[in-house]
Amino acid sequence: MQDMGARARSAARVLALAPAEQKSAALLAMAEAVERAVPEIIEANATDLAKAEEAGMAASFRDRLRLDEGRIRAIAGSLREIAALSDPVGSTVSEWTRPNGLLIRRVRTPIGTIGVIYESRPNVTADAGALCLKAGNAVILRGGSDSAASSGAIHRALQAGLEQAGLPADAIQLVPVTDRAAVGEMLKGLNGAIDVIVPRGGRSLVERVQSEARVPVFAHLEGLCHLYIDRAADLAMARGIAVNAKMRRTGICGAAETLLVDETVATTHLVPILDALREAGCEVRGTEDVRRLDPKALPASDEDFRTEYLDAIISVALVDGVDGAIEHIARYSSHHTEAIVSEDAEAVERFFRSVDSAILLHNASTQFADGGEFGFGGEIGIATGKMHARGPVGVEQLTTFNYRVSGSGQIRP
Amino acid sequence: MQDMGARARSAARVLALAPAEQKSAALLAMAEAVERAVPEIIEANATDLAKAEEAGMAASFRDRLRLDEGRIRAIAGSLREIAALSDPVGSTVSEWTRPNGLLIRRVRTPIGTIGVIYESRPNVTADAGALCLKAGNAVILRGGSDSAASSGAIHRALQAGLEQAGLPADAIQLVPVTDRAAVGEMLKGLNGAIDVIVPRGGRSLVERVQSEARVPVFAHLEGLCHLYIDRAADLAMARGIAVNAKMRRTGICGAAETLLVDETVATTHLVPILDALREAGCEVRGTEDVRRLDPKALPASDEDFRTEYLDAIISVALVDGVDGAIEHIARYSSHHTEAIVSEDAEAVERFFRSVDSAILLHNASTQFADGGEFGFGGEIGIATGKMHARGPVGVEQLTTFNYRVSGSGQIRP
Secondary structure, eight states: OHHHHHHHHHHHHHHHHOOHHHHHHHHHHHHHHHHHTHHHHHHHHHHHHHHHHHTTOOHHHHHHHOOOHHHHHHHHHHHHHHHHSOOOTTOEEEEEEOTTSOEEEEEEEEOSEEEEEEOSOTHHHHHHHHHHHHTTOEEEEEOOGGGHHHHHHHHHHHHHHHHHTTOOGGGEEEOOTTOTTHHHHHHTTTTTTOOEEEEESOHHHHHHHHHHOSSOBOOOSOOOEEEEEOTTOOHHHHHHHHHHHHHSOTTSTTSEEEEEEEGGGIIIIIHHHHHHHHHTTOEEEEOHHHHHHOTTSEEOOGGGGGOOOOSSEEEEEEESHHHHHHHHHHHHOOSSEEEEEOSOHHHHHHHHHHOOOSEEEEEEOGGGOSTTTTTSSOOSEEEOSSSSOOEEEOTGGGEEEEEEEEEEEEOOO | OHHHHHHHHHHHHHHHHOOHHHHHHHHHHHHHHHHHTHHHHHHHHHHHHHHHHHTTOOHHHHHHHOOOHHHHHHHHHHHHHHHHSOOOTTOEEEEEEOTTSOEEEEEEEEOSEEEEEEOSOTHHHHHHHHHHHHTTOEEEEEOOGGGHHHHHHHHHHHHHHHHHTTOOGGGEEEOOTTOTTHHHHHHTTTTTTOOEEEEESOHHHHHHHHHHOSSOBOOOSOOOEEEEEOTTOOHHHHHHHHHHHHHSOTTSTTSEEEEEEEGGGIIIIIHHHHHHHHHTTOEEEEOHHHHHHOTTSEEOOGGGGGOOOOSSEEEEEEESHHHHHHHHHHHHOOSSEEEEEOSOHHHHHHHHHHOOOSEEEEEEOGGGOSTTTTTSSOOSEEEOSSSSOOEEEOTGGGEEEEEEEEEEEEOOO
């Protein structure tokens, strides 16, 4: 592992200087190599699937693991999309001139080496590798043992693309899954070789990474997202957003888990919204005052308001206006994504200024919490920390910066 | 300590909403309170000085500790300067509209609570407290025991100013110096209450903080700054910059410690520059090839190139052009500040793109590595990490951001 770290560091030095065109060429060559390798990848995937069946894994698990030609072509398509993104490295974030004539520019630079630890989805191998490369970073990938053969086959295609474009194959390294100590060593940073860790997977993985990592981590433990319906909300809009925020896809981190309704409009807005949710197949759990107005609601405990269901269930509470919503969110939020529906600009501003979450939305569904929807052209994850990256982590968030100061002989008096 | 953390968190929630004018008013009231307290601060300082003398501390140490009326008025002046800075909180860093009509804004927000751990300089109490406040953060200060009485007196004035402006006194808390376990607890983050630690002090303090902290740290361990004289350098400019970079003040982190000279111009440039350094009172230590051209130079060992002298000594080596300089810096640099003197735009660009340090300068002295010189209006320190803050850490770097998305009922298809 220490050797992988040293090789990543030296690849990172080459990548930091690689022109944008060379990185794009590598990404396009990687896409072609993935397409050429369709038979090998499917064969490797069959090995993983056979093991999963032998181990008695659930059908849903095996579906996430399965790669067919369509899915492999989608991986190649996503590599081409990342190739087409604008290159963040070397772009000037801001610049100003000092009274003494010094021109100071703040310029984006690669971070260095990213460690990505993920579970069974083999497509993360390509997505994470490509996003890191685009930002000029080397990456050390550690996939799950369940998808080892599939990830290995994809990884070989990625390295073929790198070599074809004249970039070091060590820019994207895959840790042999047989190395059981690898995760622990990566979390310690491989002696300074890893700058950031990105975990991609379930709660227990993220929890372990967050508690053990000795290097910065870009991650979110959960997305306990709130939707607040203000007294000044348009009912039809509120209903549409509530159903979409909860039910469009229930298993993603941007799905709403709790609905807060301003008690002032509870008699008019609550039941229509809860009915619409139930019609869409959602189980509704409410506090006692919710159930007084809507007896069809099941009871909600305090634990419900702490639960990221990732399922067709929603917890509902009445609150005392926007301040009540802000207070509830401060108590229960995972600092991921929260939304307000309101036509009152002052209430919206108060919500925006007071809620301490990565993404705040006004009159829009929480399910927009996604790098693609933000226009980032893909994301390596969503971060709820406040340092460096917050919200969707796209190519730009995988860079850092330095100051480049241009003078004409200035000395400091 | 856990209670201080909880109180900081709750003060931080108030600060995050405080209008810019209220924070400025508090800073101005703090300045007035400091000036009113001149007699008390001098008296407290006399206690600290007496203890230092009793303990046999060096005169230079006691000088750093000493506060007279002039120094106390300077503290008040610096509070007024910070009051006059523009408020970063709520400013829009960037904004764009998506094809579906969603307007996405990236807006600066406070980080939360900053922990500042410092040594004997009592003025850090005011500077760090004020910078954190300006950025909307609560701060927990832990000063050195040597300056406990002085820091306590300054801290009382700061809290008086906060209260006068209607802000919570807990926005700036000072850890009782009798609490020996405080530093360790702060480094663990006080149960999630501290978001970032900033150490201000000598190498051993920074080393301890960096190795023990379980929260992000903004710091630099050392400033082993390099000055490279390229073959295309103007000799007079190179000489002026070398003398200033090394000798203006030798004890600051932006002082140059190593001079690298392109071997192509060694016969013309080396001796005049080294003579100028010696004339300014600097001891010159060179490699063997340097000493062949300049026999007055003392010998330099490999250890010299790893040493931050913070004194009137410089290590000198010849390198094979800009690539040789880049390679030397990659091996020895502390990633703080490096400068190139050259009239060759291509060499400068290569240096800027290849050297991985927070601050890179072209034709200017390394001593400009300073938040004030950057126009930040003060700094809480200089960071050499790559996450979030890099280079001078001013008010803006003490903020984070969130995304505020404005829609008109958009749902995700």
